[in-house]
Amino acid sequence: MRALEGIRVVELATYVAAPSGGRVLADWGAEVIKVESPKMDIWRNYGKTFNGPANDDENPIFDVPNANKKNICLDLKVPEGMEALHRLLATADVFITNNRPKPLKRMGLDYQSLKAKHPRLICGYVTGYGEEGPEADSPGFDTVAYWAKSGFMADMRINNPGSYPIYAPGGVGDNSCGTMLAGGICAALYARDRTGKGDKVSVSLFGLATWVMSLMNTSVQPPYNYQYPKTRFEGRPITLPYECGDGEWIMINIMEWERYRDAFCEAMEIPEVASDPRFQTSAGVGKLENRGPLIQILEEKFRSKSSDYWDERLTKADIVHSRLAHFRDAVVSEQAKANHYVEHITCPSGQDYWLARPCVALEEGGLPPYELAHALGQDSREILSQLGYTPEEINALAEKGAIKVK
Known part of the structure; x- marks a missing residue:
């Protein structure tokens, strides 16, 4: 039921x-x-x-x-x-x-x-x-x-x-x-x-x-006066997207830098960053004068190899990241299919689609049907x-x- x-x-x-x-x-x-x-x-x-x-x-x-x-x-x-x-x-x-x-x-x-x-x-x-x-x-x-x-x-x-x-x-x-x-x-x-x-x-x-949008409309109020948008070099280097050698992009999001710094730097093949005094702490990475230099290092490194290469290495290092998927990718991803976020549908015309469904799953009720809209x-x-x-x-x-x- x-x-x-x-x-x-x-x-x-x-x-x-x-x-x-x-x-x-x-x-x-x-x-x-x-x-x-x-x-x-x-x-x-x-x-x-x-x-x-x-x-x-x-x-x-x-x-x-x-x-x-x-x-x-x-x-x-x-x-x-x-x-x-x-x-x-x-x-x-x-x-x-x-x-x-x-x-x-x-x-x-x-x-x-x-x-x-x-x-x-x-x-x-x-x-x-x-x-x-x-x-x-x-x-x-x-x-x-x-x-x-x-x-x-x-x-x-x-x-x-x-x-x-x-x-x-x-x-x-x-x-x-x-x-x-x-x-x-x-x-x-x-x-x-x-x-x-x-x-x-x-x-x-x-x-x-x-x-x-409450995070944004709260932070812009006095006395905080946080500014939007951020230019490329105002962003935190460890929470930005980077273009890879194949033209695809990867987004990283490291919230605990001290915990993941060494693993990230090893995965990215940049041991010099792990030992650089400017980048030892989250506070250091966040300093405006340090953001540009680290972003430039990461941009150069990401562009040196394909998105497949970096995706595999970051995954093994347990770094939170994702390719910048295209709309066409999201609905056919194995993750979406496995969780029934999308359903394979055949229309009366014979055309096949992957159509999204509401993503809240209720275990006892089972998987809901997907009956196409009535005439x-x-x-x-x-x-x-x-x-x-x-x-x-x-x-x-x-x-x-x-x-x-x-």
């Missing part, structure tokens, strides 16, 4: 942040029912943006946040569609949405309205910037509300002539936000077992970014039948446009 088996989640959400939270809950055993309008979740089309397919037979960009869910298509602008949603919510434990506060209020899907009708319901809301303050109703995707608003894009930019902020990678803040949402929902479910009452769980992309309205008949609708009533709703069925 998986941890959340018997819990029903209704997800009225688009894009990635809120749906990724539903995906996590589904992997932990909840029955997650994704509610889409006839216009569908626009994320179904975004595979094309990433040079990929976007159809019912092959849609990996949509599958990752939407696997292991059922799908019902309801037009909430039609009274009968909204009635069907409330009949569904009456059977649910959790409601998830990323609609903004004002539209939710108009639809009667804000927390206070739902609490009056469904007092045991846990309501999970995802916003761009939080539900209070001047930006509460502002739209926000993770590139803006997470990467730009957090300070990362401005303060981690190397300010050289002609340089510019990185093109922020999409989905990072979204998936993190969804995972935080899933944790909050589980806490609310645990509390409901003791109180019998539902609760409201609220997370935002900006709030999450503030938490994730729009694929489960409408089944779900409505469970709610007491007759086949004739379902057909009538379809003819009226209140629902869509496959």
Whole structure:
């Protein structure tokens, strides 16, 4: 039995942040029912943006946040569609949405309205910037509300002539936000077992970014005034990436220099560094006047051999390090496969992929399935039948446009 088996989640959400939270809950055993309008979740089309397919037979960009869910298509602008949603919510434990506060209020899907009708319901809301303050109703995707608003894009930019902020990678803040949402929902479910009452769980992309970047936004405050970014020779030599002779890079991270100094220097074939008075201690390595010389020594040495060569030697010396993997490497690494961080999937089209899955493993529940995202309205008949609708009533709703069925 998986941890959340018997819990029903209704997800009225688009894009990635809120749906990724539903995906996590589904992997932990909840029955997650994704509610889409006839216009569908626009994320179904975004595979094309990433040079990929976007159809019912092959849609990996949509599958990752939407696997292991059922799908019902309801037009909430039609009274009968909204009635069907409330009949569904009456059977649910959790409601998830990323609609903004004002539209939710108009639809009667804000927390206070739902609490009056469904007092045991846990309501999970995802916003761009939080539900209070001047930006509460502002739209926000993770590139803006997470990467730009957090300070990362401005303060981690190397300010050289002609340089510019990185093109922020999409989905990072979204998936993190969804995972935080899933944790909050589980806490609310645990509390409901003791109180019998539902609760409201609220997370935002900006709030999450503030938490994730807390080391940075704490250290820059007075009186510390730590500065970002660091130029190459301002960095600590033993926590930097180095280019190897084959053009690949290796990142080292030695937190206890005195403990690992001799082993590291032997592995790197630089005994002179181990005996150099400037580099005997962590404090000495950290002195600004010593950083540049040691970095230059290490740069020259790393470039003298391939990344395979240095990776093998550093591994034998038990030095914390890693190649700078490419995105294509991470999903097919033996480490990812062994821990089921990725799953080999064959789409109905016949195309194979390695697709990521939520990485929290619950031993007693076993490995969750990986059922690709359902088509729009694929489960409408089944779900409505469970709610007491007759086949004739379902057909009538379809003819009226209140629902869509496959």
